[in-house]
Amino acid sequence: MTALLEIDALGVSFDQYDRGLRRRTVVALSGMDLTAHRGELVALVGASGAGKTLLAHAVLGMLPPNATETGEIRFDGRPLDVPARRALAGREVALLPQSVTFLDPVVPVGRQVRRSAELAGLPDPRGAATAALATRGLGPEVARMHPHQLSGGMVRRVLAAMAMMADPSLVLADEPTPGLPEEAVRAVLADLRRTADEGRAVVLITHELSGALEVADRLVICRGGRTVDEARPADFRGGGPSHPYTRALWRALPANGFGLPEDA
Ligand SMILES: Nc1ncnc2c1ncn2[C@@H]1O[C@H](COP(=O)(O)OP(=O)(O)OP(=O)(O)O)[C@@H](O)[C@H]1O
Ligand code: NI
Numbered sequence: 001m002t003a004l005l006e007i008d009a010l011g012v013s014f015d016q017y018d019r020g021l022r023r024r025t026v027v028a029l030s031g032m033d034l035t036a037h038r039g040e041l042v043a044l045v046g047a048s049g050a051g052k053t054l055l056a057h058a059v060l061g062m063l064p065p066n067a068t069e070t071g072e073i074r075f076d077g078r079p080l081d082v083p084a085r086r087a088l089a090g091r092e093v094a095l096l097p098q099s100v101t102f103l104d105p106v107v108p109v110g111r112q113v114r115r116s117a118e119l120a121g122l123p124d125p126r127g128a129a130t131a132a133l134a135t136r137g138l139g140p141e142v143a144r145m146h147p148h149q150l151s152g153g154m155v156r157r158v159l160a161a162m163a164m165m166a167d168p169s170l171v172l173a174d175e176p177t178p179g180l181p182e183e184a185v186r187a188v189l190a191d192l193r194r195t196a197d198e199g200r201a202v203v204l205i206t207h208e209l210s211g212a213l214e215v216a217d218r219l220v221i222c223r224g225g226r227t228v229d230e231a232r233p234a235d236f237r238g239g240g241p242s243h244p245y246t247r248a249l250w251r252a253l254p255a256n257g258f259g260l261p262e263d264a
Contacts, residue, residue, distance in 0.1 A: 002077045003035040004201040005059065005170055011070035012054055012063065012225075025068075028054055031226040032071075036201040038169065041193060043204045043212035045249065046222035052205040053098060055222075056172045060095055061085030075170070090119055094168035098175045098205075100155050103147040109133075110143025113161050120166035132161035153184030160191060171195055174205045189215045209249050221246050 012029040029051045036042045044052050057063050059073055061082045073080050075088060089095070103112060110129060117125035117132070133143055136157040142150070150158065156176055163171065173192055177185045189204075193215045196202040206212050212219055213233050221229040221243070229243040240250050250256065 001037060003037045003074075004076055005034070005036040005203070006074040006077075007032060007034040007055065007059070007071070008074070009033060009071040010055060010058060010073065012051075012058060013068050014064075015066045015068070027225065029058075029225040032222060033227045034203070034220050036170070036203055038201050039196055039199050040217045041196040041202045041204060041215055043206060043216035043219045044222060045206055045209055045212050045219055047207055050207075050222045051225040052207075052222065053174055056095060056174050056203070056205060059085065059170075059172060060089040060093060062089070062095075090116075091121075091166045092168055093170045094163040094166065094172070096156075096159055096163045096171060096173040096176055100147065100159075102159065103155070105147055107146075108143065109145050109147060109150065109158055110140075113143070113158065113165075116162040116165040122165070128165065129161075132165060133158070136161055151184075152180050153187065156180065156184065156188055160188075164195070168200065170201045170203075172203045172205065175207070176204070177206065177208060177211055185211060210253055210255070219246075221249070 010029055010032040011027070013025050013027045016024055016026055018024060032051060032055050034042065034044060034055065044055065046052050054063070058069060063069065073085070075093070080088070110133070113132060114125045114129040117128040122128045130140065130143065133139070138154065138157055142154065147155065176188050176192070180188065189211055192202050192204055204212060204216060213236055216233060219231050219233070220227055221231065223245055229241070229246045231241050231243070231246055235241045236250055241247050
């Protein structure tokens with residue numbers, strides 16, 4: 001079956017001008033490969049700066065104007081140019097953003113969720129917003145709150161309500177768990193697993209290998225702007241993964257009793 005999302009040798013570089021107004025090119029991505037099928041949860045794992053967010057932004061057609069892209073992104077077998085990606089974004093393709101700054105600090109939560117429902121073209125945005133919050137255990141009192149009044153876990157649930165509003169078939173979740181208490185981390189990961197089990201393709205962007213190993217069907221490991229390995233959770237049992245970088249990430253897990261790779 002054709003993968004819903006196919007990213008083939010994605011490269012991204014940025015044109016920058018230094019003080020002498022000399023142009024230089026900074027290569028950020030140089031060979032990212034990733035596929036995700038319907039019903040599948042794929043974890044994109046890599047350290048900070050590896051290029052995970054850029055990959056998500058490329059899929060949504062959100063790269064800044066000074067970015068140059070190479071490679072190909074296909075959706076349901078069809079190559080997507082930037083306008084086609086923007087047409088899918090917020091509808092067929094949803095981003096669960098990395099940052100809470102995605103929410104407007106001065107607008108009540110309910111109104112922001114309603115706005116997503118309007119953008120998704122739903123006939124009753126107000127009702128849809130209330131229902132989306134309610135299914136995530138957030139009542140009308142939360143709708144009246146401002147973002148700073150929410151806990152980290154509640155913010156994630158509000159962002160999820162907004163991202164899922166249009167019933168997307170592909171969900172890109174960018175670092176949805178850092179800073180959350182253990183229980184909230186579990187809830188977010190379980191929610192993403194359920195999202196995939198309902199028939200959507202989910203890409204979980206994370207630098208936390210342990211969480212990825214619990215819920216992912218497949219892991220794509222990236223480093224320095226390129227994909228270096230692909231593995232399944234089963235590959236991490238027994239002697240562990242064979243690729244040296246994946247192995248270093250795995251050995252750094254507290255459960256394995258080893259230090260961070262830098263300490264070695
Ligand atoms: N607009 C930009 N101009 C120049 N370089 C950029 C730009 N945006 C990102 N980069 C660079 O691209 C690289 C990848 O960034 P990206 O945000 O995708 O990393 P990441 O894997 O998401 O990291 P993190 O885990 O910290 O979120 C970084 O080295 C970053 O500095
Ligand atoms: Ni990021």
